[in-house]
Amino acid sequence: AREDDKVYARYDVNDSFTLNLSGTTVLTRTGKSWSGHPYFESITDNEYSRSCSGGGTSTTWHLNELGKWTEKGYVKKDFESTTVDKWSYHWPGQEHEYAEYTPISRLEIIPPESKDDQTRYRICFDPFFFIDYDTADEYFETTGTYSISWSDWEGSHTESGELGNHAGHNAPSLANQAWHDRLDKSPDGSCAEGDLSYSSGEYRGKGTVQHSFYDEDGQSSIEITYEINRKPSAKSIQPIQVLGRYEYNSDDDYVPATDFVAGKDTVIQVILPDDVKAAEQTEAQVKIYREGIQIATLSKFKKDLQNNALIFIPASRSSCGNWQAGTYKFVAKLGDSEELTMDNVKFQEQRKLKILAVPLKANYAGSVETAGNQWKNGGTFIRQVYPVSYDDFTYKLGSLFNASDASYDITTDAGQLKLWQALNKLQNNGDPYDQIIGFIEKGILLSNGNILQGYTYGEPSNIVVNSDQDMKTTIAHEVAHSYAIGDEYQGGSYNLRVNSPPLGYQGTDWDDPKKTVTAGDPKVKPFPGAEGALISKKLFPYDTSGRGLLEDSICFMGSGAAQSKNWISPSVWEKLFSSLAAPTAAALLSTNHAQQSATGQTRVVEACGWVTRGGVVELSQPWHSYYATQPLVNQTGTYIIQAVDAQGTVLASNGFTPSFFVRSNPPRQLERAPFAQVLVPFPAGTDKFVVLDQNNTILAEIPVTANKPTVAITAPAAGQNLTGTATITWTAKDDDGDSLSYEVEYSPDGSNWELLAYDIRDTQWVQDFSQLPGGDQAQIRVTAHDGINSTAAVSGIFSVALKAPEVFIEAPVSEAGYSAAEGGVVLQGSAYDPQEGQIYDDNRLVWTSDRTGELGRGPSVFTSQLAAGRHQITLTATNSAGLSS
Known part of the structure; x- marks a missing residue:
């Protein structure tokens, strides 16, 4: 609006509306038309899916001239005001009671007039059949918000609130007008005509009605596609590995799963339209193509009656080419129906995931308990739900580790730390495990009366209770923490950037354990009867190992549900999918180059000990030294460890910051925090290592003595065949008079080693060789430590009987x-x-x-x-x- 070439008002509006209807009408002959042709109408209720979407924004700007008396007289000034309305359209909660129930008002069959003519039809529609008395604008519900900002002599002001119903513009009526315009301008009016063909004992026909409308308010169009006696055909195709959907709003409004793993078991779900019943299907198939080449045809299926779908299950993974990485196409066909195609489906190669599982003989305040055999199947759940191929997941069954010595008492902080450190020693530096899981038979009774159901002080090792009914879930849960996936139970450690607990849950912040955070995602619902996020059955959670489609489940990052109720949520799947993606060729080349250039170049010591909240440091020995195979990362922290020579010159250093928060179940705050696996360069000439705080105050030190210990293995002898319990013996001495500790390792082939004993003081170890892998190139290695220096001795070659799978x-x-x-x-x-x-x-x-x-x-x-x-x-x-x- 203008006055005297000045703009006083401006109005901008954008409005859109989309109406979607689909369904089937059953027509029955009810008589003859006025021309004597057979006449069909719908006389029963019909099922139609219906939805609408759209909305808009309007912005109104005014320039208001306001005046007031001042000391200088009457003064006028222009002030601006802006009103912004935003709205969206919804299907009404209450539909018209006496509206029609079908968009097809009638069907007329027109017989041929001569032998050369075809049978024809005339079909008539009313796409807005559901409106009885309102206009389209009034029929559809509208919700929205408004915001007003303005200024006057008193300053600036704002106001906002909710818009009432019918707050939109006129897009619904504009859509309706397209149909009325066709009625006015098309000679066919509301009808369409066409030829009927005859096949399989039925007349068939199909066609499309289209019309567009334009006026000064905008444009709209309508399209009606119909088919008479349609052959049964599929509605949609969905490959499923663990989930079919990431989000569900309705059967026609959902987000399908799109992240697929090469080499992972996959089923193909074919969803049928409402008029085609899964229970009635006897013949159907899905053809599978990879990179344009057909690799399989699936003809065996299960009937999913609840979702009116067919689920095609390959006879085996190899029957589908092991689902190799590539681009896939799926073509579904029911009987002699038309084919439905789903194309450009990517199956992505992921990296390997390796877990070492170790049963423990553990000390509970003097009572010794050995883990039962449940742990052997502990990896099955991860294999099911993690985005890793079957062949790329390793769950290695380690030998029983004897932690029955009093120094391993896991009811004490020191015992827990020593057990964790011993498990860390099982790490294979050449081809490391992603996680080492040690299995104790039962939970740990703490001094406050709580039961600790597992613990860790960081990667790579975790201690898990073998006898827990949800032990498999616990393993998946703890491994997920390695990829920054947070807890989803009350009081847990939350990483809200990745996965949210149910709305309103409170816990500690992942990055700042001192901070309390509240889950705020309204889409995340709680699972009834436990603590964690609900995975709705509408997301099609699917267990390819036999259970098939699952009912409502809980994400394994929660707690308190039976093992059978646990599954993986979309947010956790997507995070793990990206975290476990195979590295690019360039990244592999860079990593290999860095490792090759660093191999054997840097001698390091692995420092460990304890720090209290008050800054008191207690060192744990031994500190293992070796040559690093990867580049050493220099860290900063609240404490520093320095390598110094005899004159006090600092030769090398590295920092660390202890964490007094442990992501155990339940999480714990510690008064005394451990530090371990702190790698410090060990240059030649190092006289001692010192630990300092940020004020450079020396808190503790450990000397480097002049001489390494010597060690020699006395049993077993070369050439022996060991089948049961045998005693390993050795002799050792240290010229500096240092007390020695020992590690004992076993290899069935002379190259792959596993730890049998850690930090023992005796010079013998009793081992049951019937529990170890067999081989005819077996050896024992004993390493003697004086605190910093170490020496290893290797036995002669002997044999151990091979074991069956x-x-x-x-x-x-x-x-x-x-x-x-x-x-x-x-x-x-x-x-x-x-x-x-x-x-x-x-x-x-x-x-x-x-x-x-x-x-x-x-x-x-x-x-x-x-x-x-x-x-x-x-x-x-x-x-x-x-x-x-």
Whole structure:
């Protein structure tokens, strides 16, 4: 608006509206038309999915001239005001009671007038059938907000609030107007005509009605696509590895899962339209293409009646080319229906994930407990839910570690630290584990009466309770912490940037444990009966190992639910997917170059000890020294460790900051915090290591003595064959008179070593060799430590008997029952060989039935060969030495 070439008002508006309807109408002949043709109408209620979307923004600006009396007289001044309205459209909560119930008002069949003519039809529509008396603007509900800012003689002001219903512009009515414009301008009015074809005993026809409308308020268009006696066809295709959807609002409004892992078990869910029932399907298939080449055709499926879908399960992973990395296309077809295609689906290669699982013989204040055998299957849950391929996940079963000595008393801080340090020594520096899990049989009773269900002082080791019913979930939970994924239970450690607990939960901030934070995402709901985030069954959580589609579940970052109720949430899956992505070729080249250039170049010492909140330092010995195979990262911190020579010159240093917060379950605040794995350069000429605070005050020191200890192994002798319990013995001395401690290691082949004993003072160790991997090139290594210096001795070569694989069947469970209508049974299992590890070769894993014979090969098999009746299912594994079990 202008006056005297001055703009006094400006109005801008943007408004959009989209209406979506889909469904099926059943038409029944009700008589003849006025021209005598057969006439069909809908006489029953029909199911239609309906939704709308859209909204808009309007901005109104005014320039107001205001006057007032001042000492100088009457003064006028221009002041601005701006009003911004924002709104969105929604389907009404209460629909019109007496509205029509179908958008198809009638269908007329027009017989041919001669033998050369085709049978024709005329079909008539009313796409706004659901409106009885309102205008479209009034029918659809609107919500929104307004904000006003203005100024006057008194200063600047603002106001904001909620808009009432029907606060939008006129986009819905503009959409409606497109249909009325067609009625006025098209000779066909509300109808469309076409030819009918005849096939499979039915007349068929299809067509599209389109019309666009323009006026000074904007433009709109309408499109109606219809099909008469449509052949049954699929509605959508969704590959599923753990989740089918990341977000769900309605059956037509959801975010599908899009992050897929190469080499991971995958099923294909084919969702059907409402008029095509899954229960009635007898013939269907999905063709699978990789990089344009067909690799498999799946024709066996389970019927998902709850979601009206078919789920196609490969006979084995190898039957789909092991789901190699690449771009996939899926083509679904029901009977002789038209095909539905899903293209450009990426399966991404991920990096390897390695876990070492170690059973512990633990000391509980003098009472010794040995972990049972549940831990052997502890990796199955991670294999199911983590974004890592089957072959790239290693869950190595370590030998029993004897931590029964009183120095390992895990009811004390010192014992907990020593056990954690001992597990750290199991790390393979050449090919390190992502996590080392030590299994104690039961929780630890603390002095305050709480039960500690596990603990860690940082990577790579974690202590987990073997007997917990959700032990598998705990492993997945603790490993996830390594990738900055936070807890989701009350009072946990929250990383709200990555994964949110349910709305309103309170805990400590991931980056600042002193800070309390509150979860604020309203989309995250709590799981009933436990503490954690709900994973709705509408997200299609799916267990490919046999259980199939799951009911409502809880994310494993929560707590308190049964193992069977735990699964992975979209936010955790997406975070792990990005964290475990395979490194690029350039990154690998850079890493390899850095390692090669640093190998053998830097001698380091691994410092450890304790720091109290008051700054008192207590050192733990020994400090292990070795040559680093990776570049040493120089750290800053609240404490510094220096290597100094005899004249007090600082030769090297590194810093550290102890954490007094432990992400255990429950999390703990410590009065005395450990520090460990602090790597400090160990230059030639180092006389001692000193620990200083930020004021350069020396808090503790450890001397470097002149002489290394000497050690010699006296048993076992070269050439022996050890089959059971045997005593390992050695002699050692130190010319400086230092007290010595020892580590004992075993290798079945002279190259792969595992720790048997850590920080012991005796010169002998009793070991049961029947529990160790076998080999004919076995050796013992004993390392003597004087506190800083160390010397290792290696025994002669002896032999230990080879062991057969251990076999585990995960599905089906004993006494499970199945219906023939389910379409088949998933067999899931694994085998671990003490010598070679996990057995991946399909040909060495054979499934059989005592009635049917061989059912398939590989860790996962889908079979429809089982006849009605009872079956005993056997999985037989054979190692490379030919030993089977």
